[in-house]
Amino acid sequence: MQDSNLVPDKKLVVGGDVGFAQTKLSCPEKNINVTIPSAVAEPQHAMAGIGCGQKLFVLDGGKYVFGHDALVPGSKQIQSLDEEWLLKYMPGLICAAAAAAGLDLHEVGILSTGLPIEMWRRHQNLAKEILQTIHCNGETYTFDRIDVRPQGVGALGYHTQLGAPADECGLVVDIGGNTVLAVRYDQLRPIGTNTRQYNELGVLSVARALTPFLSEMSGGRTVTEIKAMKAIRDRKYLAQDIGTQIDSTIDSYAERLLANLRSDYRDIIPELDRLVVAGGGAYLVGEALRKEYPRVTVLAEPEYANVRGYAYLSGLSI
Numbered sequence: 001m002q003d004s005n006l007v008p009d010k011k012l013v014v015g016g017d018v019g020f021a022q023t024k025l026s027c028p029e030k031n032i033n034v035t036i037p038s039a040v041a042e043p044q045h046a047m048a049g050i051g052c053g054q055k056l057f058v059l060d061g062g063k064y065v066f067g068h069d070a071l072v073p074g075s076k077q078i079q080s081l082d083e084e085w086l087l088k089y090m091p092g093l094i095c096a097a098a099a100a101a102g103l104d105l106h107e108v109g110i111l112s113t114g115l116p117i118e119m120w121r122r123h124q125n126l127a128k129e130i131l132q133t134i135h136c137n138g139e140t141y142t143f144d145r146i147d148v149r150p151q152g153v154g155a156l157g158y159h160t161q162l163g164a165p166a167d168e169c170g171l172v173v174d175i176g177g178n179t180v181l182a183v184r185y186d187q188l189r190p191i192g193t194n195t196r197q198y199n200e201l202g203v204l205s206v207a208r209a210l211t212p213f214l215s216e217m218s219g220g221r222t223v224t225e226i227k228a229m230k231a232i233r234d235r236k237y238l239a240q241d242i243g244t245q246i247d248s249t250i251d252s253y254a255e256r257l258l259a260n261l262r263s264d265y266r267d268i269i270p271e272l273d274r275l276v277v278a279g280g281g282a283y284l285v286g287e288a289l290r291k292e293y294p295r296v297t298v299l300a301e302p303e304y305a306n307v308r309g310y311a312y313l314s315g316l317s318i
Contacts, residue, residue, distance in 0.1 A: 011109025011144065013318070015311035016097065017154070018090045018113065020081055021177025021204050021229055022280060023067070025097040026307040027108075028315070033304050034101040036067030038177070039226045040089050041075040055099065058137050059092050066096035070226075077224050081178050081204070083119050087127065091134040095141075105134070105141040112147040112314035114154050114306055116179045117197045124148040147314045152181035153190050155278035157309030159299060160188050170274035171265065173289070174306065175281025178202045180257065182265070194268060198260055203281040206253045207232060213245055254288040261292075269293055278305035 015026040023038045043056055043065050054069040064070075066089075070077060079085075090113075098105050111131060115123060128146040135141075152174040159172070167187055171194075174181040180198040184191050207228035214223040214237055231237040232246055261269070269275060275296045277286055282302035290296045299305045 012107050013110045013311050013315045014108045015307040016094050016113040017307035018093050019177040023093040023097050024307040025101055026311050028311055032101045034097055036097050036100050037226055039070035040078045041065050041070035057092050060135055066092055079224050095136045109144045110314050111143045112310035114149045114151045117150045120150045151306055152183035154306035154309035156185055157313040158305045159276050161312045168273045170272045172276045175279035176202045177204045206249055209249050250284050254285040258292055278302045
């Protein structure tokens, strides 16, 4: 018999992945998968009656704009790679992603999310507390259950959902914004042995390496890493093509990532069934990993691997 305390009224199971570079939301029942930049900024002056303007989010901590609205020209961004920043703005980024998806958070029973492994060990209970009840724009959203898992474990869940063999052993390389998580698994279950977290090796390091060049293009103005990420996706900045500079920076980044994997997994990967690549950074270095190692699987739409896996794993326990 189903425990009525888990999901009263058969509410939705939603996966939310709040990272330093991007925030994703996935709701399998509604076929929703949405991504917004993890950009936070102060609202700009707006004159009523002219266009829609920025969408304002009023939270316990103040008034903010999130996502694409936080990247408009002149934005005073609030950006950091500190854990405190991520925890503080996680509720707002979840609300902003839900708004972008047209999802009513009142319909959500289980919100399933994740944190980088080291942060998860320290702050999983705090994250649950922060997300349990969210006050936003005069609404109160209370969830029946908050699940918080280590990043990379969600991607493994998604790999399992896609039909991986039950006896498979391997390594998930989850390339996020600030961190790269290498999660060892055996029989599709995560194990601590040879699981690692690489700090400041995520795709924001590509943006960080590019910011001096972009700042020079801007006449010396500061360019945040979030804005640099947008330039990388667009392959242009200030209407100028910067593809050559981006490709060179990505090549250097791929070699740095591979050097870490060679150092730590040289004798391990050849004995594994599968190297599974996930996260938004898979688009940048997936081919380099395929050339380096046999038996590599880059998950389809790898940026959604964690968030889909969170929803899948939480749905198993209903």
